[in-house]
Amino acid sequence: MLLRGNYFNILEGALLDISQNTDIYAADRFQMVQYQLIYRGIHDKRVLKAMSEIPRHRFVPDNYQHVAYEDSPLPIGEGQTISQPYMVAIMTQCLELKGEEKVSEIGTGSGYQAAILSVLAAQVYSIERHEMLAINARRLLKDLGYNNVEIIVGDGSIGLPDHSPFQGIIVTACAPKIPQNFIDQLAIGGRLVIPVGSPFGQTLFRVVKTETGTETKGILECAFVPLIGAEGWKEER
Numbered sequence: 001m002l003l004r005g006n007y008f009n010i011l012e013g014a015l016l017d018i019s020q021n022t023d024i025y026a027a028d029r030f031q032m033v034q035y036q037l038i039y040r041g042i043h044d045k046r047v048l049k050a051m052s053e054i055p056r057h058r059f060v061p062d063n064y065q066h067v068a069y070e071d072s073p074l075p076i077g078e079g080q081t082i083s084q085p086y087m088v089a090i091m092t093q094c095l096e097l098k099g100e101e102k103v104s105e106i107g108t109g110s111g112y113q114a115a116i117l118s119v120l121a122a123q124v125y126s127i128e129r130h131e132m133l134a135i136n137a138r139r140l141l142k143d144l145g146y147n148n149v150e151i152i153v154g155d156g157s158i159g160l161p162d163h164s165p166f167q168g169i170i171v172t173a174c175a176p177k178i179p180q181n182f183i184d185q186l187a188i189g190g191r192l193v194i195p196v197g198s199p200f201g202q203t204l205f206r207v208v209k210t211e212t213g214t215e216t217k218g219i220l221e222c223a224f225v226p227l228i229g230a231e232g233w234k235e236e237r
């Protein structure tokens, strides 16, 4: 009962919206938010609300829809993955979005993270190196009505200089180091969230750009697919 009470408090009535949602995965989504996110300390109400409403099952291949709300990443084709829900939540929470921001995502993948950003920020630019993934994500986001997202095909390891500065940059693939381009493309006060380390294990860092430099903090240990490109890893042949 305490959990129910916490849930009501945190989402401030969002349960009503969930119960009115008739898609067959609404209960799975509710459980995902409650047990994977709130229990582990995700507290940003806007992030919790977005993840309680956005149909994650639509962003995975048909044969994975029944496990779309489980506590793990899932394959999305091209050897890539949609990230674990908790990872999406903590990375998004680190951006501290209020709704007015222009943000970028490096690594569109399925488009799920872009959909979350779409409801939490004003404008989203997301870049993906695999054209097929970008085409699918673009189509799905349009079908679902996320109209403030622009998907670009290319090497996101150099960022998106033409659209900068950003109040938030989220990198959903692991880099060998923090590329200076990403810092350069942040507005003062802007937040960068990026996994850095080896392809076998990384630390998720949150970097805030200040008037005089940057403030960097390690958030947690993680395991992402590699950021392939000029400022990332070389592609294995």
Ligand code: SAM
Pocket (backbone or CB within 6 Å): 080, 081, 082, 083, 106, 107, 108, 109, 110, 111, 112, 113, 114, 127, 128, 129, 130, 133, 154, 155, 156, 157, 172, 173, 224, 225, 226, 227, 228, 229, 232
């Ligand atoms: N955010 C995605 C989602 O919501 O489904 C998951 C991203 S997946 C963990 C990482 C993605 O980064 C892959 O789709 C991969 O192709 C992409 N990627 C890797 N290196 C990249 C680069 N240099 N530029 C753009 N995308 C890249």
